[in-house]
Amino acid sequence: MPLSKRLLHQDQIGRALSHSNPPSPKRFVKQGALTGRIRVPGDKSISHRSIMLGALAVGETRVTGLLEGEDVLATAAAMRAMGASVERGADATWRINGVGVGALLQPDAALEMGNSGTSTRLLMGLIASHPITAMFTGDASLSKRPMGRVIDPLSQIGASFEASSGGTLPLMLRGISPAVPITYRLPVASAQVKSAVLLAGLNTAGITTVIEPVPTRDHSERMLRGFGAKLDVGEENGERVIAIHGEAELQPQDIVVPGDPSSAAFFVVAALLVEGSDLVIENVGLNPTRAALFDVLRDMGGQIEELDRREVGGEPVADLRVRHSALIGVEVDPAVVPAMVDEFPVLFVAAALAEGTTTTTGLEELRVKESDRLAAMAAALKLAGARVEEQEDGLTIHGTGGTPLPGTPEGAEVTTHLDHRIAMAMAVAGIVSRDGVALDDTGPIATSFPTFERLLESASA
């Protein structure tokens, strides 16, 4: 009998298969210049990690600027189900009272991860070195995504798994304590896999080591250190080597979450493309492992200025002033892919309006995100009238040189495949199109950026 039938109650299957809300279709139409000052919500990666580490520290961690999107709320619910107190105060400060490393409790129901790959993979790491069993379920998008990449290293530490066919959710994880410390070389450039192994190492006696041939976002390393874990980060033969000393004791922290550069990206591209725009986006996180999109857009001729560079919560931050610019096509260096892995959907929109051709390569990972983002964006942009060629590992886009895309034909809709970033990227395409771009569903936007539509309207009010 398949795992899904054996382990899930009827109501859990219902929740696991798709977003429960009916779709919210919407047409995004031409909009005026984006001006003034806006703030995007807190960084999704940092928000997840602040709840997880807060839940493992003994005492009260306070978090301000937390992203209150569905993905992060799934992490909060899971940590509550394993014994931590995670509460939002009236002043929007989140207070987390943790249980201590090694003291997570057995959840008494499946952990419902919704659309969130980050929640799933990082929590699999945390739980793997605890003597508890957990069932993970997710929506239709998450249930297609590969979990083998975390099952492999976590099996090496001694955890065991019963996954659905192809190594997907629904999945049962049996943690192990004591776990075995491992040295693991990442076969894919993935901060989620790196973080899963490091988080498992927190409750593993000895030293757990991750070797990273290609650097990925380093929020886990920064925050683990901030909470007092002992972490050695070095370089050997051009590869990053990260070693965590196990059986750590974490100290509660006060955390200020900077604005999410991946959310700011949609407004940066919108302001570059809409004539007359001059927009300041305040408090944008500019960690160098995240900020490559802004460099690529500058190479394309985009006017993006950093104002008041400073540090917030151990991360570099600045206000970005973005002005309408004539963009030119570029060849994107595949070496920068991990530092802008979530920003390609909106870069493709910028490329579709640039002068000349933009080529991208090395993007195989985009095929296993919330959707197959190469196929989804190629189809969406073509439907809106762009000239796009799809290769196995990238897209080639021939831009219009600033002429608006025609938009989606009457009666046709972009399919967003439960993918928030496809929805937001194509919303941006809509506001610079002649006739507008119709989306089949804006619901998924709430996973990472619940205020997106309101902010987009207010920026050009």
Ligand code: S3P
């Ligand atoms: C994330 C890492 C990235 C990114 C995801 C968030 C994280 O995934 O796409 O949105 O918070 O660690 P991979 O590391 O798997 O590429």
